[in-house]
Amino acid sequence: xxxxxxxxxxxxxxxxxxxxxxxxxxxxxxxxSRPLLRLGDKPLFVVDTDGRHTVYKKVCIxxxxxxxxEQSWFEFCMREYMFMRQLQGHPNIVEVETAFIDTxxxxxxxxxxxxxxxFTILTDYRDDSGHALAFNEKKAKYVMRxxxxxxxxxxxxxxxxxxxxxxxxxxxxxxxxxxxxxxFEYTCNVEKDDVDILGMFLGSWTAISPELVLAAIAYNSxxxxxxxxxxxxxxxxxxxFAWDWRKSDIWACGVMLFTCLHGAFPYYGVDRNDxxxxxxxxxxxxxxxxxxxxxxxxxxxxxxxxxxxxDHETRKTANEIxxxxxxxGVGGLSRSGGSxxxxxxxxxxx
Numbered sequence: 237x238x239x240x241x242x243x244x245x246x247x248x249x250x251x252x253x254x255x256x257x258x259x260x261x262x263x264x265x266x267x268x269s270r271p272l273l274r275l276g277d278k279p280l281f282v283v284d285t286d287g288r289h290t291v292y293k294k295v296c297i298x299x300x301x302x303x304x305x306e307q308s309w310f311e312f313c314m315r316e317y318m319f320m321r322q323l324q325g326h327p328n329i330v331e332v333e334t335a336f337i338d339t340x341x342x343x344x345x346x347x348x349x350x351x352x353x354x355f356t357i358l359t360d361y362r363d364d365s366g367h368a369l370a371f372n373e374k375k376a377k378y379v380m381r382x383x384x385x386x387x388x389x390x391x392x393x394x395x396x397x398x399x400x401x402x403x404x405x406x407x408x409x410x411x412x413x414x415x416x417x418x419x420f421e422y423t424c425n426v427e428k429d430d431v432d433i434l435g436m437f438l439g440s441w442t443a444i445s446p447e448l449v450l451a452a453i454a455y456n457s458x459x460x461x462x463x464x465x466x467x468x469x470x471x472x473x474x475x476x477f478a479w480d481w482r483k484s485d486i487w488a489c490g491v492m493l494f495t496c497l498h499g500a501f502p503y504y505g506v507d508r509n510d511x512x513x514x515x516x517x518x519x520x521x522x523x524x525x526x527x528x529x530x531x532x533x534x535x536x537x538x539x540x541x542x543x544x545x546x547d548h549e550t551r552k553t554a555n556e557i558x559x560x561x562x563x564x565g566v567g568g569l570s571r572s573g574g575s576x577x578x579x580x581x582x583x584x585x586x
Contacts, residue, residue, distance in 0.1 A: 289348035328386030330418040355402035370499035382415035388554035396481035400488035435463030445487040451477035490543025535562035
């Protein structure tokens, strides 16, 4: 989940909505003069300290079951904070300030986005007549370059996000119009993590990769068989379906780029994790050509093809994609900088 789903203005007149979180923050020396605001039904709170907004994300640590068999729920929850700390300092990774623990909760303090996540921005993106729009190539390039730089940094540390999607990409209007990756709940270390963690069917349906679809169909979504494959993969033995999760991240980047350019997902299937849905998604991926809008340039098409390559073994890395012509051409953005853009509804370039 994104720290903030859309632009939120903290109203100091609002009453506090979560007594347990308030008490936790009081115990940590955060006084009631710092107003909290509940964002819908999510355990996310904006704190206004002398005009500076930060976000507190509350995660329950008292559950008895973790998604990973060999870890406690507390260990699972702590992984997100651990990975965020490892990735600090990169301009395209959301900043985390600190974390606190009380009896029942892990509370992560991170930076506040003044504009929200890209899915919300794209959904609300309209022209002057109110019609839905996709980003033009310059906007999409600006967004994707920053995402890939963040992904490249993660991958250089052998970390795979495993849930990249527009909802987990934040836009910061101030001070530098930055695009930042958030939500590292299912992040894994592809070199050090056990097969209990690597051999999972994870991700959001709209960004599910073909290697995951193939394995889920072959094994009827049986994680034990998948974990056996991943053990062979870690042991350097031949496998049929195991993969490097970093390549699944690249596929997800391709889905995000396609969605930014078209205002729609490239693959739908049926939004249920069952056999029928998996076969529908398989049909979308392998039996139907990818339909790219005729207005999209050839260099951009090549980037889409590279990201959405069905074979994970030959799918390009983030660094290789950043070196492709689309990111170097006229109006492109170099890896050391470039002109910024506004993602406002009017779409005016700054």
